[in-house]
Amino acid sequence: MFRGFLRPGQGFRPFTVLRRTGGTTANGRPTTTKLTEQGKILGIISQASQKEQEQWKQNGHPITHTIVQRGESGGVMVTDVLELNVADKPPRRFLVQGVHNPAELGHFTSYKVEERDDLQ
Numbered sequence: 023m024f025r026g027f028l029r030p031g032q033g034f035r036p037f038t039v040l041r042r043t044g045g046t047t048a049n050g051r052p053t054t055t056k057l058t059e060q061g062k063i064l065g066i067i068s069q070a071s072q073k074e075q076e077q078w079k080q081n082g083h084p085i086t087h088t089i090v091q092r093g094e095s096g097g098v099m100v101t102d103v104l105e106l107n108v109a110d111k112p113p114r115r116f117l118v119q120g121v122h123n124p125a126e127l128g129h130f131t132s133y134k135v136e137e138r139d140d141l142q
Contacts, residue, residue: 037105037116039104040105042055057141069088070086087136089116090130100120102118117141122134
């Protein structure tokens with residue numbers, strides 16, 4: 023589909039979908055536990071435009087990148103974490119701020135994400 027336009031490594035990449043699971047402490051207080059794997063998706067990552075970054079920042083949900091997946095959402099929800107593993111480097115983690123189905127046709131799903139280093 024994208025033959026000839028991309029350099030090696032710029033095509034579809036596997037992302038691991040991670041979700042925080044809830045729980046309670048011994049005292050009954052709610053808490054979030056570690057991230058658990060929910061599955062995998064294939065997507066293309068791109069830098070968000072300055073205009074998009076400003077619009078999302080004004081709504082209180084800053085973004086840095088857009089990840090586009092072919093087909094409908096694979097169960098990815100807002101607040102999930104998408105993890106990209108690159109060889110010989112630490113994994114990059116992206117917090118999902120928005121999920122969008124362009125034209126409501128189900129051909130593609132767009133994730134507006136913020137790259138974060140503090141997601142454990």
